[in-house]
Amino acid sequence: MGCNVASPSPGRTKASLPKTLPVLGFAVIAALAAIAYAPGLSGGFLFDDFANLPALGAFGPVDNATTFWRYLTSGHADPTGRPLALLTFLIDARNWPADPEPFKRTNLILHLLNGCLLAFVLSHLGTCLRAPRAAFAAALGAGLWLLHPLFLSTTLYIVQREAMLPATCILLGMIGYLHGRERARTGRPWGVALAGVSIVTFTLLGVLAKASGALLPALVAVVEFAVLDTAVPLPRTDAGRRFRRAHLLLVVAPTLLLLGWLVFTGVRGVAFGIGAERPWTLGQRLLTEPRVLLDYLVLLWLPRPYSRGLFNDAYTASSGLLEPPTTLIALAVVAGVIGVAVHQRRRHPAAAAAALFFFAGHLMESTTIPLELYFEHRNYVAALPMFWPLALWLCAPPGSRAAQLEAPTLTLLRHGLALVLPLLLAGLTYVGAELWGNTTEQALLWAARNPDSPRAQAYAAQIEVTRGHPRNAVARLRSALAANPDEIQIAFNLIDAECAAGTRPDIQAAARALRSARVLGRLAYDWLGERLVSLQRRPCSGVDLDAIETLVDAMAANEHAKTSGGRQQDVLNLQGRLALARGDGAATLQYFNSAFDADPTPSTALQQAAFLGSMGYPALGLQHLDYFAAARARLRQPGFGMRWVHARLLEHQAYWDGEARRLRGILLADVHQGPTDAR
DSSP states (O other), X not given: OOOOOOOOOGGGSOTTSOTTHHHHHHHHHHHHHHHHHGGGGGOOOOTHHHHHGGGGGBTBOSOSHHHHHHXXXXXXXXTTOOHHHHHHHTTTOSSSSOOHHHHHHHHHHHHHHHHXXXXXXXXXXXXXXXXXXXXXXXXXXXXXXXXXXXXXXXXXXXXXXXXXXXHHHHHHHHHHHHHHHHHHHTTOTTHHHHHHHHHHHHHHHHHHHOGGGGGHHHHHHHHIIIIIHHHSOOOSSHHHHHHHHHHIIIIIHHHHHHHHHHHHHHHHHHHHOOOTTSSSOHHHHHHHHHHHHHHHHHHHHSOOSOOOTTOOTTOOOOOBTTXXXXXXXXXXXXXXXXXXXXXXXXXXXXXXHHHHHHHHHTTTTSSSSOOOSOXXXXXXXXXXXXXXXXXXXXXXXXXXXXXXXXXXXXXXXXXXXXXXXXXHHXXXXXXXXXXXXXXXXXXXXXXXXXXXXXXXXXHHHHHHHHTTOHHHHHHHHHHHHHHOTTOHXXXXXXXXXXXXXXXXXXXXXXXXXXXXXXXXXXXXXXXXXXXXXXXXXXXXXXXXXXXXXXHHHHHHHOHHHHTOHHHHHHHHHHHHHHHHHTTOHHHHHHHHHHHHHHSOOHHHHHHHHHHHHHTTOHHHHHHXXXXXXXXXXXXXXXXXXXXXXXXXXXXXXTHHHHHHHHHHHHHHHHHHHOOOTTO
């Protein structure tokens, strides 16, 4: 695939170089990347992996059509549920728990594939620009991206396959578009159809992996604007006019719709707020993101083996144009770079394309959608052509336009850098991958590099407790809690560390954190529920039923929890479990019924009934099932998206009816074995 354009004059290029040499060069770079990433394949699961991958076993092993469709529709991220990403996880496991290494290996293979696809795209664009040694520059530009250590936190963080797959779809869609455009430009048939089908198909597939796949039309628009429209304009023929109409319909219109939706989201966020879970306003986010983008660019152009990693919760939001002062500077720099790129696109198309592609690649995750402020994996797509302009210069032969009036020494230096830079990046990536393969060192280094991150300190403390150093964890967490008194993850981990160290925990500090925390999520419920279960198995001085009740009462008093049906359900369920631990089954049943009413779903009722049975109260479990059966008409129905599809699928398969019948049978059998509810 390539633009059918007149070649540069033989005197300006080394035309005699074998055509297979760039392919062999890229193969060597890909092998370097595989070697560099190898130490990280032995690492374990992390954070969001545990929130997403257990779906592999949620309905039993995925070994038949029934469980396959239940699993594929079980995603809850984005309206689509990201089913394409879920589908690819089946390559690595069909049940849970699972071994992390196959997941990481598949991620690495996908990363290498993306590098190959990027080389194809850059080679085509370089040929369109009549760049000498375009294939060499494409191999080097894609190789520098492939080897860059910044993408360790995308490739070796298993769940971020959801960020890698949209890149695959974007590159495949772009290849189809470029090939179709070239066919239309040269008068060959099916050009419009190929380009249109590629854009539509791979945008849809990209969105099914992650919402950022919707960026394909915008990124194609950037490439058309910065490179193709000037270098190889469409002819004024019927085929050219048809292609322009298709471009307007399938590229420009979706891009404008996306921009309009982002503007609407921003206006709505400014006018009505974005919820209590974020410690900043949408206006502050918009002021902050230019600083974030410049931080990303520094990481891309000044690579290092270790970065912030996954802990960015302490990133300081801008509260005004001069708070901090770098806010205004960053805004000016971003606006200036975009303006220069637009103005200079005809003289420097590759550099303009790389700059505009970078900012367009951040449209969804770094503008008006109130996501967290900073994550390295957001650069995976945005930086695809980032190093192509550098590669074009490094690979340019003597006498070419890029090397006019150049001293021989500089030519040698450029070509030397073309060899040294991949080796340098491979070395940095290898060092970083070694860290990703060592959970203990990774946690401690991330904590050291992110001293103000509650997540980083809590994670490091967990590792220290696991490795037999609870007193180190206590010291770390006490300091972190003093700086972040409303962070429940620190407070809970401090209790665990103090129990492990044999000291009496400060329950009141944890209660204060629970009362004032902005976000409770499931962390509070899961931790308190686990402590109720482990009171007898793992006793700790000062952590008894009264202490747990103090914490549950603090959770109930949290103002943010009062506005969420899910969090109210958590509180009522915990109060019921406390009552059961004190032997008051009747009160437990009342709490559980109220918990179901707070957010009525079949899973809630069945889990609570099963819990009653497992604790020796099968008759109460049956009563709760009866309450659930009488309330079926007012079950909460999920809204638009994959959650709705999943609910309809389970209804069609009569899943909940079957589970309720099975559980009822077990509880009846337990009742018939003898009365246990009176104890």
